[in-house]
Amino acid sequence: MLQTPSGGAGSGTAARDSGLMSIGTVLNVLRDEFPEVTISKIRFLESEGLIEPQRTPSGYRKFSAGDVERLGHVLRMQRDHYLPLKVIREHLDAMERGEAVPLPVVGRQRSGDDDAPQPQEARTVARVGRAELLAAADIDEEALEEWESYGLIAPLEDGAYAAEAVTVASLVAELGRFGIEPRHLRVMKAAADREAGLVDQVVAPLKRHRNPQTRAHAEARTKELAALTVKLHAALVTTALGVRLP
DSSP states (O other), X not given: OOOOOOOOTTOSOHHHHTTOBOHHHHHHHHHTTOTTOOHXXXXXXXXXXXXXXXXXXXXXXXXXXXXXXXXXXXXXHHHHHOOOHHHHHHHHHHHHTTOOOOOOOOSOOOOTTOOSOOOGGGSOOOEEOHHHHHHHHTOOHHHHHHHHHXXXXXXXXXXXXXXXXXXXXXXXXXXXXXXXXXXXXXXXXXXXXXXXXHHHHHHHHHHTXXXXXXXXXXXXXXXXXXXXXXXXXXXXXXXXXXXXXX
């Protein structure tokens, strides 16, 4: 468990007297266990609702011991259990409510003493069958085949689909109700591929690192960058259109 430094008498600030820490101090505390953590990462986790540090009248973040402990839990579950942020948030919120909840299993798990990198294929990927995809997105075979021809949706090697394909299919269908055809969406697919390539380029050094912990961090960094990319893309589109989303 992460411990907050104790403030001495005469520290000169109310924040220190009350045991609160600046984001820089939190970074130094966390880096002992998480050498790859950054201030941007901490801010991102705050924006995703994982932590809620206090703010001074001038807007500076001040973290309690509980905030730092929660951050440690979040980073540990990302690193050791490869859990998405939504699952981590729900798990921690349930714990704070006093509920006895088992740790969700999403993907591969790290063994305690195994420093050998796990093969990429060993991770469990949430997937759906073709019939499930058709039913979930409320589309027919003809529509799915057309979307596949434009590369909007693609099956995995075993013929199943990643669970995210349901979201893609539902959105493509929704856009179709506005007269936007699959062929019009090729530009979006091309842009998404370029953005994914940029993220892969950024995390490539982590994936090649000799330290297995650093390599494991590559997946968490990929998810973080992907979320930021999606937010930027949405902001750029709304700015270009001169509208504001609700």
